[in-house]
Amino acid sequence: MLPDSPAGPGGLNPLTLLSAAVVIAVTTTAINSWAVSAAVLLLLATLLALNGLGRKVLPAAAVIMVPFWLSLLLTHGLFFHEGRTILWTAGPVRVTAEGLQFAAGMGLRTAVFVVVCLAFSFSVRPADLMALLTKYRFPPQLGFVLCSTLTIAPAVSGRARRIAQAQQSRGLVTGQGAGGRLRAVQQQAVPLVMALLHEAGSRADSLEARGFGGRGPRTSYREVPDSPAQRIIRWLAVAALAVFLMLWFGPGWFTPGGVR
Amino acid sequence: MRLSLETFYYPGEDRPTLQGIELDVGASECVLVAGGSGSGKSTLARILAGVLPGRHNGALTARFEVAGESLVFSGASSVNPRINPAVWNRHIAYVGQIPSAQLSTVAATVAEEIAFALENAGMEHGLMKQRVRTTASALGLTELLERKPSELSGGEQRRMIIASAAALNPATLVLDEPMAGLDADARRAVENVIGSLLDRGAGVVLLSPELGGAGRLAGRMLLLDGGKMVASGPRPAVLKSAWAARLPVIPDPLDAPDRAENILQPPCPTSSARTPAAALGGVVYRYGTERRRPFLPSRKRAKTPTQTVLDGVDLALGAGERVAIAGANGAGKTTLLRHLNGLARPESGTVRILDRDIAGQSVGNVSADVSYLFQDPQDQLFERTVAREVGYGLPELDPAAREAAIKEALRRCGLAELAGAHPYELPASAQRLVALATVLARRPAVLVMDEPTVATDRDGLDRLAEAISQESARGAAVALVTHDLDFAYRHCNRLVLLSGGRIVADGPFARVLERHFAGGEAFGVQAPAAWLRRREP
Amino acid sequence: MSSSSLTLPASGQAAGRNRRLLEILGGASIAATYVYLVLAQPTDLTNGLSSGSTLLALSGFLLGAVLLIAGVLPTVPTSTLVLIPVALVLNIVLGQFIGSTLVPFYLDSVGTVLIAVLAGPAAGAATGALSGIVWSLFNPTVLPFAAGAALIGFLAGLAARYGLFRRFYLAPVAGFVTGIFAGVFSAPIAAFVYGGTSGIATGAVVSAFRAMGDSLLSAITKQALLSDPMDKAIVFSVVALLVYALPRRTTLQFPFIRRHRVLAGAKTS
Ligand SMILES: Nc1ncnc2c1ncn2[C@@H]1O[C@H](COP(=O)(O)OP(=O)(O)O)[C@@H](O)[C@H]1O
Numbered sequence A: 001m002l003p004d005s006p007a008g009p010g011g012l013n014p015l016t017l018l019s020a021a022v023v024i025a026v027t028t029t030a031i032n033s034w035a036v037s038a039a040v041l042l043l044l045a046t047l048l049a050l051n052g053l054g055r056k057v058l059p060a061a062a063v064i065m066v067p068f069w070l071s072l073l074l075t076h077g078l079f080f081h082e083g084r085t086i087l088w089t090a091g092p093v094r095v096t097a098e099g100l101q102f103a104a105g106m107g108l109r110t111a112v113f114v115v116v117c118l119a120f121s122f123s124v125r126p127a128d129l130m131a132l133l134t135k136y137r138f139p140p141q142l143g144f145v146l147c148s149t150l151t152i153a154p155a156v157s158g159r160a161r162r163i164a165q166a167q168q169s170r171g172l173v174t175g176q177g178a179g180g181r182l183r184a185v186q187q188q189a190v191p192l193v194m195a196l197l198h199e200a201g202s203r204a205d206s207l208e209a210r211g212f213g214g215r216g217p218r219t220s221y222r223e224v225p226d227s228p229a230q231r232i233i234r235w236l237a238v239a240a241l242a243v244f245l246m247l248w249f250g251p252g253w254f255t256p257g258g259v260r
Numbered sequence B: 001m002r003l004s005l006e007t008f009y010y011p012g013e014d015r016p017t018l019q020g021i022e023l024d025v026g027a028s029e030c031v032l033v034a035g036g037s038g039s040g041k042s043t044l045a046r047i048l049a050g051v052l053p054g055r056h057n058g059a060l061t062a063r064f065e066v067a068g069e070s071l072v073f074s075g076a077s078s079v080n081p082r083i084n085p086a087v088w089n090r091h092i093a094y095v096g097q098i099p100s101a102q103l104s105t106v107a108a109t110v111a112e113e114i115a116f117a118l119e120n121a122g123m124e125h126g127l128m129k130q131r132v133r134t135t136a137s138a139l140g141l142t143e144l145l146e147r148k149p150s151e152l153s154g155g156e157q158r159r160m161i162i163a164s165a166a167a168l169n170p171a172t173l174v175l176d177e178p179m180a181g182l183d184a185d186a187r188r189a190v191e192n193v194i195g196s197l198l199d200r201g202a203g204v205v206l207l208s209p210e211l212g213g214a215g216r217l218a219g220r221m222l223l224l225d226g227g228k229m230v231a232s233g234p235r236p237a238v239l240k241s242a243w244a245a246r247l248p249v250i251p252d253p254l255d256a257p258d259r260a261e262n263i264l265q266p267p268c269p270t271s272s273a274r275t276p277a278a279a280l281g282g283v284v285y286r287y288g289t290e291r292r293r294p295f296l297p298s299r300k301r302a303k304t305p306t307q308t309v310l311d312g313v314d315l316a317l318g319a320g321e322r323v324a325i326a327g328a329n330g331a332g333k334t335t336l337l338r339h340l341n342g343l344a345r346p347e348s349g350t351v352r353i354l355d356r357d358i359a360g361q362s363v364g365n366v367s368a369d370v371s372y373l374f375q376d377p378q379d380q381l382f383e384r385t386v387a388r389e390v391g392y393g394l395p396e397l398d399p400a401a402r403e404a405a406i407k408e409a410l411r412r413c414g415l416a417e418l419a420g421a422h423p424y425e426l427p428a429s430a431q432r433l434v435a436l437a438t439v440l441a442r443r444p445a446v447l448v449m450d451e452p453t454v455a456t457d458r459d460g461l462d463r464l465a466e467a468i469s470q471e472s473a474r475g476a477a478v479a480l481v482t483h484d485l486d487f488a489y490r491h492c493n494r495l496v497l498l499s500g501g502r503i504v505a506d507g508p509f510a511r512v513l514e515r516h517f518a519g520g521e522a523f524g525v526q527a528p529a530a531w532l533r534r535r536e537p
Numbered sequence C: 001m002s003s004s005s006l007t008l009p010a011s012g013q014a015a016g017r018n019r020r021l022l023e024i025l026g027g028a029s030i031a032a033t034y035v036y037l038v039l040a041q042p043t044d045l046t047n048g049l050s051s052g053s054t055l056l057a058l059s060g061f062l063l064g065a066v067l068l069i070a071g072v073l074p075t076v077p078t079s080t081l082v083l084i085p086v087a088l089v090l091n092i093v094l095g096q097f098i099g100s101t102l103v104p105f106y107l108d109s110v111g112t113v114l115i116a117v118l119a120g121p122a123a124g125a126a127t128g129a130l131s132g133i134v135w136s137l138f139n140p141t142v143l144p145f146a147a148g149a150a151l152i153g154f155l156a157g158l159a160a161r162y163g164l165f166r167r168f169y170l171a172p173v174a175g176f177v178t179g180i181f182a183g184v185f186s187a188p189i190a191a192f193v194y195g196g197t198s199g200i201a202t203g204a205v206v207s208a209f210r211a212m213g214d215s216l217l218s219a220i221t222k223q224a225l226l227s228d229p230m231d232k233a234i235v236f237s238v239v240a241l242l243v244y245a246l247p248r249r250t251t252l253q254f255p256f257i258r259r260h261r262v263l264a265g266a267k268t269s
């Protein structure tokens, strides 16, 4: 979710997008089969690519998923001593079909979750979210934190950069590479936090002086697109999801080692 | 609105920060509260705004009369009324001092920022839309309504925030230093906004160290010194007592008495034949050519078309010269300064410091010869005491010499007693002096300063002027970027005008003024009032 | 109502009780989910993992985190509220930065612990939970750990409340202990939801334990017990250094610090 995200695709309400995301993520997790997950993933990727969102969502998802997959491969691909079907061994390393299957199942199911969530956050504007939270009478503080975090992030990085430059101008020489960056972070931390806390204090005054956090009801200037059709679709989706979960897990799903 | 304040103590302080203040503001009336840095202006503003004492736990003894009600605060006792800010701001609205901290950070457009207080008041949607429109058109903001608040210029941001406070049509607005750091155009725009507020019937309390500018809109004024009200009454009468008391307020260049030092031009340095201390040769610089690490991996990298900021700049600073660099906002002044210590690297052209090309040298290494005073002091204060701050990054010296260098710099900036204070607890002007001390302690060959006069009171300005003349007498080249040509006229001997990334005028101060400022204003810069006045007779 | 419309009446009791109820429900939901995961799931998850328990873990923890936030946030004063976004940015930036290096730590709770020290356990817990939720907008894999982050914020607030930030050497000890709780708490989440860890460095540690013949859950728990206490000890020390460097005026502005003498020398006023 970025401050400058476009409006929801096709004028969709963020809640509609959210319910779609939840339905997709929950059903693939419930079904928990690598083949289904892979198919859903493929479908999602095509959909996003057609939508134009793919160029943003897929690389961001890859950045998260590649280390995750490597970690799973390392853990389950090489050492899965519960596995029976041994494909290859060398010392303590035992590559088993079950291990690989487990890694694939987990990896793909998580990938669906990640892509769905990122697609949601990339297509929602923070200000819309704030307006929705206001409309449904959530505490305004929640909307403030969500929105403000996303809008102050660039300001924080700008300030960190200015502090680093001021330190260099006073003779600080930081090396290249991870060590140098770590040292720079350590040098910047105290002044950065000091400056941010100071500024936050003035912001609190400004918010309070404009009546934020009062007890009366709050309204919203911003209007979020919505339609009766979308409202019906949302309810239907949630109801369908509930029915599906009921049928899928059956009545005994909560007992240990229940179905699947 | 009427306030009679006996005392106000911050928690844990044993001396009152404010004492004996009487303030009343009627409809369409502007009252100027003037005082040096640390005189208690912001404290008074926050009391008027109803946020102090609030949960800050200070002890206020005062009586408010607001909207026909009277509220009595009696010291630290627990029976004090607790102001409800959500209702209070319909009568008294407040705009704080630090511009970037005034944004709500939840508004995606200027219209939403203006509507913020209306939303919090629960105003019905149709009414709110209409109110935003009328407020914006009354204050001349209509064309900004769909812009993003974070992308506005400093002056536009200030106007938006004032509009946001004014949207509820409060009877009184409290504005804390609304002009600080703005250039001539932006100042005029904010002045117009304040004028329209007065036209609409609102009372305005203006708190500022400056007597001029928007202060001229005030019919009455009130002088603060050390938290006490030392004078109040009609503006002309109080102006006189401000002079008599020698308060660190900044005089209005239009009606300041012409003291001898206002007119004296500092003598030009005699030695300009040697190699320059710093020299830019044919510097071209464009934004967007430097690659920057993205802050969050998913953040879209800004891909704006590259824009030429410096377009072939040649500039040589001789040892002992005092050079003022002026120009409209966006003319490239700061970028030019940043080339002098390597914070910006030219796309083509050379930067030589003491006859040495600094290409390939890190900023940290260049800093041995070039000291840079940044515009915002809070970006350059890192340590927890003033003395440690001045010692930060000093070249390796033996401890005794280091101590001496720190002491000397503190003395020159008038900070000797504050050596153990936390830099963040000082008033704004003293913070600027701390930053100045860090620069002076390094005894650089080239001293560059970005807007050193902003948010500085008269005491600070005097110290700054003294430092400039001492450094140049020592043989350092001093370059400062400033909007305040009145200050520069008195303390610099050379003026460089920048416009559109090019140097359009460069030479002895008086000669540049004569050649370009016959109309009083050129390249978005206003001629010094003292010079204009001297021309008149 | 008081006689004046400009002032606030004495604080309402009924609203306060409702908020408390939300906080308790949130905490209970998180605790019950955790107990269910640990006790009622004895079968080794590598033999056909129950996706039901994954969903249960996710929804139980998420519900708990949301209830906690809804209960705590409205009671947080504005001066603390404006710090929460700053804390979240610190968490996310440091977390992303460290996650991109090959260090088996996280350092993603500096902001949470900072708020906990300045404003107390409830604000700390809410910040932790919010941190998980907001960060998941950039990196959804952290969403299930929101409840764990809330626990860290809560424990850090307790440590501050009982004076463990008054002396510099006590802070890492408190961090270490918090880390043990945090590790034990988050390991089942990592195991049931993801079947492993999301970083390469942490993954290597898990596979080392797996190579020695541990079950997946115990391997992940051991990895967590290696990383978390150290990580939290570092975070607590960093935060202690930060708050010691803050101006007294800034710290004394927080009622929590004044009331419980969180920092040495800070007098109650
Ligand atoms: N929170 C605080 N606690 C104690 N003293 C303070 C606090 N804020 C400001 N002061 C002190 O009160 C005095 C007045 O400050 P301020 O109102 O900001 O002045 P001005 O706005 O005129 O520069 C200064 O000496 C300042 O150090």
Ligand SMILES: [Mg+2]
Binding pocket: B038, B041, B042, B043, B097, B176
């Ligand atoms: Mg002030």
